[in-house]
Amino acid sequence: MFFSASLTNAATPLADYFTDTWSTQDGLPHNSINAIAQTSDGYLWFATWEGVARYNGREFRFYERSTRTGIIDSGTRALVSDNSNGLWVAGARGGITYRGKNGWQPQLDAKSMVNYLIHDRDGNLWVAVEGLGVFFRPNPDSLNHQNDEVWVLKNISAYRLLEDSQGRIWAATAKGLFHLNGENSKEDILGQHGLPSLQVNSLLEMPDKQLIIATNKGAYILSKENIKPLHDEIAKEAITTLMLDSSGSLWLGTINKGVMRLTNGIIETLDTQQGLPNNRILSMLQDLEGSIWIGTNGGLMRLRNAPFTTFTKDRGLVGNYVRSVMDIDQDSVLVGSSEGLSVIKDNKAQNALADTNSSLSVLSFGKRKGGGAWVGTYLHGLMYWQNRVLTPYLDQQDGLPNNEIRAVLEDSQNNLWIGTTNGLVKKAPDGEMRTYSSEQGLPDNYIMALAEDERGQIWVGTGLGVTVLSEDKVSRVPIHSQEGAGYAFGFWVEPGYVWITTDRGLIRYRQQDGQLSLVGRSTGLPIDKLFQVVYDGKDGLWLTSNRGIWRISYKAAHSIANGQQQNIAFEHFAESDGMASAQANGGSNPAAVATPDGRLWFATAKGVSTVNSQDVSKKSTLQLPIVIESLSVDGRPLPFNKQAELPANTNRIIFNYAGLGYVMSSRIEYRTRLVGFEKDWALRGKSTVAEYTNLAPGHYQFLVSARYPYSDWNTAEQVFDFEVLPHFWQRLGVQILFVLLVLALFAGAMYWRLHRLKQSEIRLKAIIDKQTHALRQKSEDFQRQANEDDLTGLPNRRAFDRLLSARFAQVKQDNTQLMLVIMDIDHFKKINDNYSHLAGDKVIQSLAKTLLRLEGTNVHVARWGGEEFTLVIEGLDENAALTYCEALRKSIEITTYKDIAPGLVMTISMGGAFAHQAEHYQDLLKLADQALYRAKDRGRNRIELWHDDV
Known part of the structure; x- marks a missing residue:
């Protein structure tokens, strides 16, 4: 028997998740993660035996035993968040505390260690206690409130509590499952259905109202009618914790087998062999961004949907060092590595050869009109692959300059072009072979790339430049004019243009006039050497390099090449985005390819990395939560309570803030605005600090906003109002009094002179009027001359x-x-x-x-x-x-x-x-x-x- 959850979204295969792990070496206070919670402000919280750790995506902050928090012992067992951004914390020695909008609020202690608690819909607090049972504290505002503590189960270890959608309270205990607010609250539900007494560790209500029960001997489904095993394969497993994710998959933590995930009746496993810190699972959570957090006895793991997934030997490839990748049909790609050939189909990799003992070093591929693919090798010349068989075709004994084949092209006229490290060979359909080398006009004999444009011309990329062959005429393309470019690693041809990846960036060649333009360091790319360029069919040009994958806008690249734009924006992808290695390989072709389903495939030093370009192009719709974490004034911490008055001698104010996104924490971008000082937003990049000095007296409002790259800014709800008080002499009343005093002194002095000045006043007034008129006339003339055309009277x-x-x-x-x-x-x-x-x-x-x-x-x-x-x-x-x-x-x-x-x-x-x-x-x-x-x-x-x- 098995349980099948209905999916709301496609479940990501476990092998496609990107994993991160944390331990005490990475900032955790302890490696046992007893509980995980996320409050509605976005913070993640982890319960350990050495206190509670709060995580903001960059660092952990610890909350340990203290009178301020009400935590009476650092050993923490339970974390339960509510819809009011509150967090219940409980654990060793019976300590219970609540962190809400008014800070920490310690509660009355329980008599022993608290394993779990819930606050039900009526405001009652239910507490599961180790060895003692379950009690509840009635809502103090309730009319029926009579007792501070009512025990409903005694002399039993209770591990988990659940209030279901019908308001029923369930308890998972060492002696079975109990319905605490039902008629038979003292009877084990499992026993009522004929099951033996089992230790129940966790409970989960499903969308269809059924209850999943995790025990030390498998998991069960409880419905109105009966109880039945969840799945035959886990009938004897000790299940510690349960979680339902947003795709409808059921996650089960075990006592010593790691994590199991049940999707449509299929079980996948994740254990220490796949990187899990420890096989004993204590807690699990899916956060607001969809990442899965797993707390173990040996540290913390996160599974997240990274843009890239990578196929390596662990996932079926013949070899990890991949030099070439090419699509062979709608559903399959061929992979060439230093250890042989692989094929990837339906998200699975396997040996591409029927003879699995065969091994050779593959350098390049080419489309073969006769079916299958041309395969260029390192030592065995040119071969072709078809029906899982690799057949020799040409080598040095047949007339090739050498056996190292780095590029292969079968052109529109059925000519076969073979690029070796000692020259280029053209084999015509009639079998005639012709060799091109530096003696025939090639810039270099080391051939790395071949392409055919829409005019039927053959483009040849070498270690010293680019050559175009047209009807056996050899013409050089002067790419060295673009900041000294020499190596031509790859081509991408579109109507009217040829794009060339070089050791100085991406060069565009315009067919109509031969104009060359460079997209490189001078236009904002932080890297020179690019191996391959792949167009995703939308607006993305993907560039490979030794330092990862770079994505730029196709339209922007043309704008720069046309001289209409100065700088190029880019997005960089590396190991943190799912690549097993950021080193993409080049020097043979094709080292990257786009398939019809919108996926891009890249040859790297550790496997083949693939990305769905359409998913990457979508903007993130998640509004990043953001918090102001701390505030300091002249080096002194200031309690953050949304508003404050700062003294008149305030010199420096520093805000520390954080965007609570965990998928790409290091890429979160920020902007701030201090209303009253700044008219516009100030872009902060990835900095999480804003500093202001020598602010004038007045009222200010600090705003901070965050986003992931290429997404929309959040709504900047984090606001801090403060006022910088004026000095005594800056106060309005004092300034008015001072002005009045000065006026009084001057009034006395001016009065006795008034009579003497009356006569002079008339004369001076006449002079001033005359001069004022002349100046006004000149000013009007100058204004008109400055803005008006003399001949036409129109604006100039x-x-x-x-x-x-x-x-x-x-x-x-x-x-x-x-x-x-x-x-x-x-x-x-x-x-x-x-x-x-x-x-x-x-x-x-x-x-x-x-x-x-x-x-x-x-x-x-x-x-x-x-x-x-x-x-x-x-x-x-x-x-x-x-x-x-x-x-x-x-x-x-x-x-x-x-x-x-x-x-x-x-x-x-x-x-x-x-x-x-x-x-x-x-x-x-x-x-x-x-x-x-x-x-x-x-x-x-x-x-x-x-x-x-x-």
Whole structure:
């Protein structure tokens, strides 16, 4: 018989979890983890024999025996959290205390060690006591409250208590299972169903209301009708603790067999052979992020869903040192290592050869049109794999320069290209072989990478550069121009571009003009040497290196290569993300591959690491809990109670805070804002400290927010209000009194001079009025000259720059439309040459008058310089804005200018771009200017809008 839980999410295979362990060497006070709890603020709590440890993702804080906490002995057995961010703590010597919003609240001690307790829905406290039984303390606010302590079970060791969804109280004891608020509270439930007296260690209510009972001889399911074994395979196991995870899997801790997980009738095990600190399980918990915490007798383990999972020899690979990986069908990948060939299918790895005794060092793979795969080896030349058999094909005796094959390519014309460390061989379909080396124009004989582009050209990566072969013509690609790049480790080809991984970063080659561009250290990547580039089909370029895997945006990489962006953002993955080794291998191909199911596979120095690119691209929806952990003022700790008054001589305030996320604690990013001092958020990176010095007297509010990389910031609910008091002389009343005193002294002195100054006043007033008028006139002239074009009266370039900057920022904030148009009078030089410069000025003035009539709330015009003008049009979409500009163009074209000169005709060319296409208003000017040049190139007297695909 077995129990089958209904799944709410797909259960992660135990082998795919990434594990972390802690012991006393890592900061725990003791290695026995008796209980685990998580309070609603996000903190994790661990009960040990040397006190309670609170964990924030970076460090442990201990709570031991003290009068402040009410913990009377460091030995702690029970931790129970509630929905009010409270925590019940109990243990040795009967100590019971509660930590809530008002701090620690010690309770009356029990008579012996407390194993567990619960606070039921009516406010009664139930306590399980070692050797004595179970008692409850009625809710002191209850009308029926009569006694401080009511014993419901006596002279028995009680280990666990449970209040089920129906309000029934259950006790797991050394002599069976008891229903404490039922009719027969003194009778063992197991005995009532014909079972022998068993020690019950733990209880768990399932979503279907059934009760799981963990005993020293298996586990049972109790329903309304009967009781039956949970699963035949665990019938004789001593089960210590139970947990149901969010996917519906049931976790069972044992006395000496580690952890068992039951999913859809299938049992998986986790013990010391898989890294568990100890096989005696004392406690388990699934935290708010879905990680599984396991407390043992020898330390703490966490199982978490890391982005990467890794296949090694422990999971069925033939060898750990993997040099090449390639997909062979929809469901399978081929893995080449220093010890042979493996195939991974349906999340399982096995030997790819029927002859499992066969062993060879594999370097490279190539797609084979005849089925199977080409296999390049270290010592045995080129072979091919098909139907689990490896067959020799070509080696040095057949004409290869040597037997070390680092790249293989079967091209669209059925030519077979073989890259060796001593030259490149081309084998034609008719069997003819031709060798290319440095004598035929290759930069180097050491061939590491081969690729075919959409033009049928063969790209060759060597240790000294890149060569392109087209109809046997050899052309070098000068990658050395990109900061001295030499090694070309790999290629990725897309229509119009070839991406090259080198020892100086990622280089893009543009097919239309041969332009090379570098994404490397100069653009923000912290590493030079990149082995492979893989595109995930969304917006991710994944780069492999000796120092892990780097993910950058595909669009951002193109923007940098086009000169439209300065720096690249990246995400780095290494051992803490599930890779067994951060050293990804290169120098032979393919060392990384993307499969149709969205997974990426990477060859590393310890196995094959794989990641689901779609999962990584998803933003975390979890709002990270964040807490202010401590506050110090001028070096002295200050109790944190949400608000405080600080003395006038306060010089330094330091806040310590923490985001309570445990999946990637070291990657949590922070920002802070001190309202009253800072207008905007200050990005703190990964720092958990904010320091402020010499704050002026006044009221302040400290806010802190956190997030995982590429996710949304949390809502910054952590707020600390405080006020810095002023010095005596800074107080408003004192300052007012001082001012009044000074005024009184001056009033007496000024009074006797008043009469003497009356006559001078009239004369001085007249002089001042005259000078003021002159200065005002000059100021107005200067202001007008600074912001107005003398010829047209329109705003000049300086004024327009200010307006565009302000309007651009506003529409970005409001998410509204803004179009910038730069226009130019066509063939203006001919107007000057044919009709005189005076006529040219009148043409400019005429166009300015036309544009001035357009000026309004949503349209702004300016003279940009010479014969160029600008328009800012707000609130119109692309079609409406294009119609508006086209009407303006036609109006100018059909207007007669015979009053300026007979036969004079004026047309204009316009280029436009929208605010949503640029990150900065200066970028918007560049885009509009490019569109204007496009309009001129395409015949003038037209409008062109900027599009990045043109």
